[in-house]
Amino acid sequence: MAKAPVLTPRADDFPRWYQELITKAELADNGPVRGTMVVRPYGYGLWERMQQEMDARIKEAGARNAYFPLLIPQSYLTKEAEHVEGFAPELAVVTHAGGKELEEPVVVRPTSETIVNDSFSRWVQSHRDLPLLINQWANVVRWELRPRVFLRTTEFLWQEGHTAHATYEDARDYAAHIHRNVYADFMENVLAMDAVPGRKTARERFAGAVNTLTLEGMMGDGKALQLATSHELGQNFAKAFGTRFLTREGRQEYVWQTSWGSTTRMVGALVMAHGDDDGLRVPPRLAAVQAVVVAIRDDEQVLAEVRRIGERLKAAGVRVHVDDRTDTPFGRRAVNWELKGVPVRIEVGPRDLENGTAVLVRRAGGSKEPTAIEALPVLLPEVLEAEQALLLKQSRARREERTAEVATVEEAVEAARTGWARIPWSALGPEGEAKLAERGVSVRCLVAADGSVPESDDQPGNVAVVARAY
Amino acid sequence: MAKAPVLTPRADDFPRWYQELITKAELADNGPVRGTMVVRPYGYGLWERMQQEMDARIKEAGARNAYFPLLIPQSYLTKEAEHVEGFAPELAVVTHAGGKELEEPVVVRPTSETIVNDSFSRWVQSHRDLPLLINQWANVVRWELRPRVFLRTTEFLWQEGHTAHATYEDARDYAAHIHRNVYADFMENVLAMDAVPGRKTARERFAGAVNTLTLEGMMGDGKALQLATSHELGQNFAKAFGTRFLTREGRQEYVWQTSWGSTTRMVGALVMAHGDDDGLRVPPRLAAVQAVVVAIRDDEQVLAEVRRIGERLKAAGVRVHVDDRTDTPFGRRAVNWELKGVPVRIEVGPRDLENGTAVLVRRAGGSKEPTAIEALPVLLPEVLEAEQALLLKQSRARREERTAEVATVEEAVEAARTGWARIPWSALGPEGEAKLAERGVSVRCLVAADGSVPESDDQPGNVAVVARAY
Numbered sequence: 001m002a003k004a005p006v007l008t009p010r011a012d013d014f015p016r017w018y019q020e021l022i023t024k025a026e027l028a029d030n031g032p033v034r035g036t037m038v039v040r041p042y043g044y045g046l047w048e049r050m051q052q053e054m055d056a057r058i059k060e061a062g063a064r065n066a067y068f069p070l071l072i073p074q075s076y077l078t079k080e081a082e083h084v085e086g087f088a089p090e091l092a093v094v095t096h097a098g099g100k101e102l103e104e105p106v107v108v109r110p111t112s113e114t115i116v117n118d119s120f121s122r123w124v125q126s127h128r129d130l131p132l133l134i135n136q137w138a139n140v141v142r143w144e145l146r147p148r149v150f151l152r153t154t155e156f157l158w159q160e161g162h163t164a165h166a167t168y169e170d171a172r173d174y175a176a177h178i179h180r181n182v183y184a185d186f187m188e189n190v191l192a193m194d195a196v197p198g199r200k201t202a203r204e205r206f207a208g209a210v211n212t213l214t215l216e217g218m219m220g221d222g223k224a225l226q227l228a229t230s231h232e233l234g235q236n237f238a239k240a241f242g243t244r245f246l247t248r249e250g251r252q253e254y255v256w257q258t259s260w261g262s263t264t265r266m267v268g269a270l271v272m273a274h275g276d277d278d279g280l281r282v283p284p285r286l287a288a289v290q291a292v293v294v295a296i297r298d299d300e301q302v303l304a305e306v307r308r309i310g311e312r313l314k315a316a317g318v319r320v321h322v323d324d325r326t327d328t329p330f331g332r333r334a335v336n337w338e339l340k341g342v343p344v345r346i347e348v349g350p351r352d353l354e355n356g357t358a359v360l361v362r363r364a365g366g367s368k369e370p371t372a373i374e375a376l377p378v379l380l381p382e383v384l385e386a387e388q389a390l391l392l393k394q395s396r397a398r399r400e401e402r403t404a405e406v407a408t409v410e411e412a413v414e415a416a417r418t419g420w421a422r423i424p425w426s427a428l429g430p431e432g433e434a435k436l437a438e439r440g441v442s443v444r445c446l447v448a449a450d451g452s453v454p455e456s457d458d459q460p461g462n463v464a465v466v467a468r469a470y
Numbered sequence: 471m472a473k474a475p476v477l478t479p480r481a482d483d484f485p486r487w488y489q490e491l492i493t494k495a496e497l498a499d500n501g502p503v504r505g506t507m508v509v510r511p512y513g514y515g516l517w518e519r520m521q522q523e524m525d526a527r528i529k530e531a532g533a534r535n536a537y538f539p540l541l542i543p544q545s546y547l548t549k550e551a552e553h554v555e556g557f558a559p560e561l562a563v564v565t566h567a568g569g570k571e572l573e574e575p576v577v578v579r580p581t582s583e584t585i586v587n588d589s590f591s592r593w594v595q596s597h598r599d600l601p602l603l604i605n606q607w608a609n610v611v612r613w614e615l616r617p618r619v620f621l622r623t624t625e626f627l628w629q630e631g632h633t634a635h636a637t638y639e640d641a642r643d644y645a646a647h648i649h650r651n652v653y654a655d656f657m658e659n660v661l662a663m664d665a666v667p668g669r670k671t672a673r674e675r676f677a678g679a680v681n682t683l684t685l686e687g688m689m690g691d692g693k694a695l696q697l698a699t700s701h702e703l704g705q706n707f708a709k710a711f712g713t714r715f716l717t718r719e720g721r722q723e724y725v726w727q728t729s730w731g732s733t734t735r736m737v738g739a740l741v742m743a744h745g746d747d748d749g750l751r752v753p754p755r756l757a758a759v760q761a762v763v764v765a766i767r768d769d770e771q772v773l774a775e776v777r778r779i780g781e782r783l784k785a786a787g788v789r790v791h792v793d794d795r796t797d798t799p800f801g802r803r804a805v806n807w808e809l810k811g812v813p814v815r816i817e818v819g820p821r822d823l824e825n826g827t828a829v830l831v832r833r834a835g836g837s838k839e840p841t842a843i844e845a846l847p848v849l850l851p852e853v854l855e856a857e858q859a860l861l862l863k864q865s866r867a868r869r870e871e872r873t874a875e876v877a878t879v880e881e882a883v884e885a886a887r888t889g890w891a892r893i894p895w896s897a898l899g900p901e902g903e904a905k906l907a908e909r910g911v912s913v914r915c916l917v918a919a920d921g922s923v924p925e926s927d928d929q930p931g932n933v934a935v936v937a938r939a940y
Contacts, residue, residue, distance in 0.1 A: 029589065032546070033576050036539035038589050041604065044536045066514045069506035070540075070578075070609055070625050071562070076502070089569050092541070094578065097562040098613035106503050108540075108564065108578070119499060119508050128797075134511065139540055139609065143568035155540050327598075 006335055009277050014221040019149070021271055025280050025339045028149050028267075035147035035154030039264070042340060043150075045288040046267050047157065051137065053190045053286070054159060054262065057182040063133040063161055068115050070139070071106040076114040079240040083113065086207020090142040092154075108141040113208060113233070113259055116162040117241035124164055124255060126246045131174065132164040132255075150268030151225075151470050158263035161230075164243060164255040171256035172211075172232055176453070178260045179213040179230040187227060191266070192283035192391035193217050193273050194399050195227055196465060198445025199454050203433055206259075210234035213453060216444040216465065218399040219272035222419040224444045224467035227269055228262035268470075274364075274391055280341030281364050283391050284384035289321040291380060292342045293358075294333060296349035298326035306348050309358070309376060316377035318384070338363065343387050344380065348373075364390045403465075409435050412466050416441045425462040433464075441466055476805055479747050484691040489619070491741055495750050495809045498619050498737075505617035505624030509734070512810060513620075515758040516737050517627065521607065523660045523756070524629060524732065527652040533603040533631055538585050540609070541576040546584040549710040553583065556677020560612040562624075578611040583678060583703070583729055586632040587711035594634055594725060596716045601644065602634040602725075620738030621695070621940050628733035631700075634713060634725040638704075641726035642681075645700045646923070648730045649683040653698040661736070662753035662861035663687050663743050664869050665697050666935060668915025669924050673903055676729075680704035683923060686914040686935065688869040689742035692889040694914045694937035697739055698732035738940075744834075744861055750811030751834050753861050754854035759791045761850060762812045763828075764803060766819035768796035776818050779828070779846060786847035788854070808833065813857045816846065834860045873935075879905050882936050886911045895932040903934075911936055 006024065008016045022028055027043030030036070039047065055065075071094065078084045092108040095101060109115065116134070124132060137159050144154045161178060165171040179197065187195040200212035209231035216224050237243070238254040247253055274281040284290050291313060295306045303324055310322040321342075323333055330347075337345050345361040352358050352370070360371040360379075364387045371379065402419030406412050409432050415421035425446055428436075433443050448454045449461030476494065478486045492498055497513030500506070509517065525535075541564065548554045562578040565571060579585065586604070594602060607629050614624045631648060635641040649667065657665040670682035679701035687697050707713070708724035717723055744751040754760050761783060765776045773794055780792040791812075793803055800817075807815055815831040822828050822840070830841040830849075834857045841849065872889030876882050879902050885891035895916055898906075903913050918924045919931030 029592070031539035031541075032543050032585070032588055033539060033541045036541055038539065038585075039537040041534035041536045045534070047537075048535060064511035064515070065518060066511045067509040067517075067627065069501035069503060069508065070611065071501075071503045071506055073502050091569075092564045092567040094562045095565045096575075098615065099559050099561075105566075115502070115508075118502055122499070141540065145568065157537065 005277060006339060007277060007279065010220055010275075017275075017277070018272060021275055021279055021339070022149055025341070027271070027280075030149060033154065035144040035152075037149050037153050037155070039157075043267060046270065046282070046286065047264055049286050049288055050190075050266055051159075054182065054186055055137075057186060058135050058159065058161065061133070061178060061182055063135040063163070065136065066134050067136055067138070068109075068112050068119065070109055072109050072115045074105045074107050076118065077107060079114060080208050080237055082236075083208035087111070087142070090144075092141045092143055109138070110140055110142045111259075111261070112136065112138070112160055112162065113237050114241070117237045117243055120162075120164050120255070121241045121243040124243055124245050127166050127248055130164060130166045130245060130255065131170060133161075133174075134163065135159055135161045148268075148470075150264055150271070153264075156264045158261050161258070161260040163258045164238070165257070166245065166247070166253075166255070168234075168256050171258050175211070175213060175230045175232045175258040175260065178258070179215070179453070183215055183228040183230065183260075183262060187215055187217070188392065190283065190285050191270060192285070192388050192395065193227070193269065194392065194395040196399070196445065196447065197453050198447045198465060199457070200229070200445060201430070201433060201443050201457060201464075203430065203437075204443060206231045208233060208236050209259075210236070214445050216467075217269055217273055218395075218402065218420060218467075219269070219470065220275060220398075221272070222402050222467075224420065224469040225265070225269050225272065226444070226469065227266060228260070230260035231258060233257040233259060272470075273395055274341070279339035281391060282341040282343060284343040284388045287341075287343055288319060289342050290319045290384055291344040291346060292321045292323050292337050293346045293348065294323045294330070294337070295326055296330045296347055299350050301353055302348055302350055305353060305373070309346060309348070309373060312377050313380055316380060318380050344383060346376065362387055364394075412436060413439045413441055416466060416468050420444070420465055420467040422463050422465055425457070425464045426460075428464050428466075436466060440468055442469055444469060475747060476809060477747060477749065480690055480745075487745075487747070488742060491745055491749055491809070492619055495811070497741070497750075500619060503624065505614040505622075507619050507623050507625070509627075513737060516740065516752070516756065517734055519756050519758055520660075520736055521629075524652065524656055525607075527656060528605050528629065528631065531603070531648060531652055533605040533633070535606065536604050537606055537608070538579075538582050538589065540579055542579050542585045544575050544577055546588065547577060549584060550678050550707055552706075553678035557581070557612070560614075562611045562613055579608075580610055580612045581729075581731070582606065582608070582630055582632065583707050584711070587707045587713055590632075590634050590725070591711045591713040594713055594715050597636050597718055600634060600636045600715060600725065601640060603631075603644075604633065605629055605631045618738075618940075620741070621735055623734075626734045628731050631728070631730040633728045634708070635727070636715065636717070636723075636725070638726050641728050642702055645681070645683060645702045645728040645730065648728070649685070649700040649923070653685055653700065653730075653732060657685055657687070657697060658862065660753065660755050661740060661743075662755070662858050662865065663697070663739065664862065664865040666869070666915065666917065667923050668917045668935060669927070670699070670915060671900070671903060671913050671927060671934075673900065673907075674913060676701045678703060678706050679729075680706070684915050686937075687739055687743055688865075688872065688890060688937075689739070689940065690745060690868075691742070692872050692937075694890065694939040695735070695739050695742065696914070696939065697736060698730070700730035701728060703727040703729060742940075743865055744811070749809035751861060752811040752813060754813040754858045757811075757813055758789060759812050760789045760854055761814040761816060762791045762793050762807050763816045763818065764793045764800070764807070765796055766800045766817055769820050771823055772818055772820055775823055775843070779816060779818065779843060782847045783850055786850060788850050814850065814853060832857055834864075882906060883909045883911055886936060886938050890914070890935055890937040892933050892935055895927070895934045896930075898934050898936075906936060910938055912939055914939060
């Protein structure tokens with residue numbers, strides 16, 4: 001008799017599989033206020049590791065962390081016309097505080113462009129203050145009507161970068177630098193996730209931006225997820241807030257700005273891109289626990305051996321956890337580590353000890369092989385890198401297999417039922433984009449003929465990547 | 471002619487000195503919503519280093535990070551009677567969201583005991599789930615009528631620990647463990663700040679706690695500042711939220727809980743405890759920049775040398791910054807580094823180079839000595855540790871010098887004009903405490919006769935430490 005599956009198979013019901021995995025792997029719960037979430041320690045551990053890796057890249061790009069207030073005067077939001085239009089429907093508004101009704105309501109930040117510019121307009125005086133490169137790790141609130149944990153939540157955690165530059169070119173280059181050297185590098189080399197870099201169409205741009213760069217990932221069901229975006233804001237916010245500087249030549253000019261963000265949504269992306277019917281698969285470079293050493297049963301020699309292996313792997317630089325909770329049946333623990341997606345499992349039982357071996361189980365590769373215990377400290381780092389590479393390869397292969405080259409809106413809609421479509425932008429255009437939108441399909445991004453990021457929407461040869469999206 | 475002081479001297483106007491230092495050292499600005507603050511990169515860098523050091527100690531104590539929602543249903547706050555009474559006057563309330571009036575208003579968290587217990591009541595089922603040890607890094611909002619940057623702000627950043635235990639003793643011991651091994655250890659060994667550990671009186675306890683442990687520091691003006699607190703919550707929140715577990719013996723019992731927190735207030739404490747008339751003095755173990763190598767003027771050899779020194783100090787494990795901005799006058803830069811409190815300054819000019827020396831300036835020690843450049847990589851780590859020790863010693867000496875042993879309320883009020891007073895709790899009692907409160911003086915904590923933390927308010931020999939406080 002086959003054992004009952006732990007999760008609903010992805011092929012049967014992908015959204016249900018997603019929700020079950022989130023719950024059973026103890027990543028997050030729903031919070032009591034609609035659309036909010038409680039990120040549980042295992043889920044938060046993934047986010048913490050993402051933060052560490054991203055923060056190092058952000059600092060390498062020259063930005064410094066700061067913190068701006070959660071509460072923003074409502075009047076600030078209205079200063080940039082497109083911005084307020086984009087965010088007004090999603091705002092949470094504090095009307096009462098300290099036991100009284102407030103004279104002016106304040107909003108809970110949905111993003112910080114406005115309040116950042118309030119500061120920038122004072123901090124920036126001269127060309128010598130530029131570029132000003134700031135990042136913030138924070139929570140934001142956008143009221144969600146159709147929430148889904150990690151993907152669309154009323155409150156989410158993120159980093160938001162905000163920069164001011166003396167010239168258009170410098171701002172443009174910095175937005176591209178972040179897009180490539182922070183976000184794309186992180187997706188590929190840490191998350192092991194294939195991500196297509198491209199340019200958003202006017203319809204899909206951030207509210208207040210003149211250009212938005214994006215990275216789009218294909219999830220396990222063939223839908224697209226926007227992973228991180230980097231915006232050129234032009235002088236829109238600078239003009240709204242009077243953020244000006246004295247040039248070398250003694251003129252007063254408005255600064256050129258960028259903003260860029262990535263969120264806890266990446267945890268949802270991780271689940272949907274790498275998860276399989278047994279649970280999550282965490283890329284080794286991200287994993288807080290890269291290897292778990294499991295005592296199969298309550299035996300003195302076995303327990304001593306798993307602890308010894310743990311020590312030796314730790315000394316070899318592996319982030320290791322020793323599972324000696326033999327009061328829980330081995331099978332249940334094994335299923336649980338599969339669910340949580342720990343990259344490598346080393347199972348040790350009394351019979352293995354006689355042979356000086358342990359069973360090495362690769363979560364992504366799927367193999368289970370008896371392995372000499374003495375070889376583990378040397379072997380493990382190689383195995384982890386191989387698992388990392390395999391996840392990226394699988395993610396890339398899926399996107400390539402499930403992307404169709406098409407020529408018409410009808411073909412694009414058909415392809416988007418199971419994957420992505422690529423269609424010449426000259427054949428689609430804003431009108432075709434509107435028709436796609438009626439069918440629930442969107443242009444995820446424009447890419448140049450050679451795969452690079454186009455410098456304009458209308459650059460000849462541009463291809464639109466279209467899909468259904470989260 | 472003596473140069474004009476950069477800051478109002480502390481002796482002339484301490485609050486003004488504090489505000490000027492915060493502004494001129496670029497630590498923080500006031501935000502547009504009353505009582506909020508913008509933490510600027512240099513100030514946030516101090517907080518980031520505090521977070522790193524605290525987080526490592528919290529993890530060492532076995533707690534794991536998680537994240538609970540910012541927005542809490544108003545009804546949750548009312549479930550624990552003392553808790554709601556304590557926090558109701560400070561709440562910020564969201565009444566409108568997503569363009570509509572909400573059916574039930576939600577509050578912006580002032581602290582998370584209630585929403586944490588909502589989760590704990592589901593996560594805890596059996597004695598095997600205990601102890602449950604959780605920490606959160608987050609922002610909280612408490613409406614402030616008399617705000618002062620870092621010290622009392624409407625929004626502040628903090629960590630809040632929340633734990634559940636099977637027995638009273640285990641909870642009590644864990645609260646004490648955090649108090650001693652996380653907070654006291656951090657204050658002494660990282661912040662170099664003298665802090666008196668003690669027990670809060672019933673009057674000063676956290677709203678909903680049965681016992682509050684505190685660390686109290688003396689600031690430069692002799693007033694006290696509460697640095698961090700660790701609470702035993704008993705079963706108060708467990709009963710309000712039904713957080714129960716199945717014991718080994720098969721009974722259903724309520725868990726015993728703790729909560730504990732420390733905030734961005736510690737940045738204010740750092741300023742007021744270590745700052746002098748020239749600015750901040752950052753303890754080397756905390757400093758993101760431990761040493762700055764300053765090129766005195768725009769000279770090719772000098773610039774090459776400061777960069778070389780920077781590389782060598784970095785290789786020696788010193789967190790170093792090279793100041794080669796010779797387009798700003800040297801004097802202004804020197805004043806700025808003093809203001810920012812970088813522990814060690816290494817000044818290099820053309821004449822020094824001829825002798826193979828640089829001028830080594832110690833921020834805390836105050837000395838300026840020509841030093842052989844070749845000796846710096848070996849010397850610097852020793853100098854930094856000496857500066858660290860000096861700050862702690864000065865902080866401790868101030869508290870000892872400015873604390874008076876007194877016997878009456880009148881004497882205590884008199885002593886509190888310039889420092890602290892110690893008075894037997896048996897002579898003061900809750901009635902004397904109420905009289906002190908009328909004069910603006912509070913009992914900061916009770917300490918046992920031998921200097922340890924008392925096990926009860928009425929333990930014989932208890933001494934009350936009283937002071938004016940921030």
